[in-house]
């Protein structure tokens with residue numbers, strides 16, 4: 001008897017079930033719709049009993065459509081919408097309608113959660129936000145405050161998906177997937193007790209399921225009542241599922257570090273797998289162990305993508321105009337739209353700016369441009385938005401090797417190719433369009449013992465049908481266009497919202513983002529990072545009266561970081577006075593590049609809070625000004641706690657301290673800066689002798705960010721990289737380059753040689 005598995009996808013409009021064989025072929029499916037109620041503007045509720053009825057109907061329908069016997073079903077697994085919150089009484093019955101994921105009534109509570117300044121918030125842009133009203137904690141807080149009697153009576157607050165598992169098996173458990181991505185839970189820190197306590201709801205922890213199961217774990221067998229409802233044998237195995245998009249990653253075969261899922265529809269969602277914890281501004285996550293143990297998920301998102309194209313067709317084209325027609329008109333326009341560039345932020349920007357007030361735009365219109373140009377400009381803006389998200393992730397150390405795409409974008413070859421060309425990453429397309437249901441089926445197959453592991457099941461059940469490679473000529477044609485796109489939001493933000501750049505301006509929380517993933521530094525963007533090396537232009541060599549132009553030039557040249565020297569003339573080894581936190585705050589309003597701040601001052605601790613508030617991404621202080629390893633460790637922790645990368649600098653004559661090596665090996669510092677000139681002034685000669693320190697440090701710390709600063713040019717850069725440096729700060733060479741900074745970048749990177757990673 002052939003064994004089959006069932007995947008169930010509880011969506012917003014309906015619940016769908018499908019039967020799959022062991023090769024991942026869908027044998028039959030069935031959808032059952034249910035209603036959503038909107039009691040107030042912004043509110044959205046569903047009745048859990050409707051889900052249960054839909055589940056019975058859909059599973060029976062899918063089994064009938066597949067033509068299999070119920071006894072053939074080895075297991076099933078369920079994904080649902082994420083953050084659809086249910087309050088259950090002691091007997092497991094719902095106490096009120098469920099708050100659907102899109103329910104926004106807890107917006108005020110979400111703002112208070114964001115302001116709670118708790119370590120658990122670090123997964124959101126390294127603590128800079130946002131916290132969405134969609135999520136579990138704001139919804140729970142709303143219930144506690146607006147309906148205290150219901151909150152008090154609730155013995156369980158859980159997700160749609162947990163409720164279904166409870167009814168199927170009688171087991172009250174949560175999914176580490178849902179909890180990691182939207183409950184501020186982590187597999188190492190556990191439940192966010194301090195956050196709950198700060199919000200005045202410490203008892204929320206008791207209402208959450210105490211048992212947390214990973215995707216694919218056995219939840220249990222169907223109870224007799226559930227079996228009768230589904231038309232399956234009692235005892236049929238139920239495997240743990242999770243949130244639809246994340247289970248969809250499994251259905252797309254995205255289960256290993258370096259892989260990314262791109263889920264497209266009215267919006268875009270970029271979900272990448274990282275081998276270790278990684279936090280940073282401009283993206284969400286990483287969510288620890290959120291898909292498979294050891295696989296952390298990094299998240300980016302664009303709120304309006306397919307919806308922008310739909311808007312254009314609806315409002316700007318004659319009735320009956322087809323996408324095929326618009327696609328053909330767009331295909332006749334060259335990449336870059338002959339100077340026309342659009343911004344896709346019609347409904348705000350989720351990442352990298354996290355700015356709900358940003359809006360769409362078209363810039364560069366001329367009388368030559370026609371409808372095909374405008375449609376293409378919107379298509380390109382969406383692909384460029386994805387490329388910018390990838391660049392932001394790359395600056396923190398994550399670069400996907402492949403992107404597996406699902407959803408509406410797959411219907412346009414032209415649009416697909418734009419995504420591949422601008423991202424510089426091959427796009428994979430799989431056989432099964434219903435990735436969440438296939439993901440559930442894979443989890444069920446593993447729980448049923450049909451495969452030993454999720455990756456083994458993925459290898460057998462996910463079929464990659466096509467790989468679309470970036471076309472080198474088009475990618476080159478898009479370089480300048482991407483820079484124009486990247487410059488649009490910073491230029492328009494003042495118009496949209498009075499000069500603020502969204503969440504980057506928000507205060508950061510008390511505790512630590514973990515070190516950026518070192519050693520795997522970025523490629524992508526208009527200039528490739530050769531050999532995994534970051535070049536950070538030092539604005540010490542720029543015109544201090546025109547720093548906005550300097551950072552714009554650095555961005556246009558493809559630099560991921562800008563190096564900012566903060567000297568206050570307080571340390572005799574650095575007799576210069578440059579800029580302070582207010583200038584960093586101003587720079588933050590002009591760039592989304594990482595602001596890498598070097599403090600050559602006597603008392604660096606006094607600037608930590610101000611620089612964090614200013615939006616600095618990294619803060620490097622000098623070993624020489626502190627009183628030893630314990631003080632260095634404490635300050636590094638404080639810097640990380642303020643949401644920044646912690647670096648320790650050594651003046652050229654300072655020998656490499658063993659204690660610093662030990663701190664780096666223990667992961668207590670993110671970067672070591674070996675100064676190759678005396679701190680204070682640009683334009684000095686490179687001290688090659690310093691490289692012995694770099695060599696020793698690289699041998700001891702293979703994954704560390706090692707920065708060199710001073711006298712860097714096309715002759716000295718390759719020597720620093722050969723010694724083991726992977727972050728090069730260059731001032732006079734770049735800002736003083738006769739052909740401009742971009743030419744200097746090309747020369748430096750060209751001298752370093754091709755990427756070896």
Ligand SMILES: O=C(CO)[C@H](O)[C@H](O)COP(=O)(O)O
Pocket residue numbers: 538540541563565598677678679680681682683684709710711712729730731732733
């Ligand atoms: O930190 C510095 C000096 O303390 C500068 O960033 C560094 O010297 C870079 O300048 P240049 O490339 O001109 O040598």
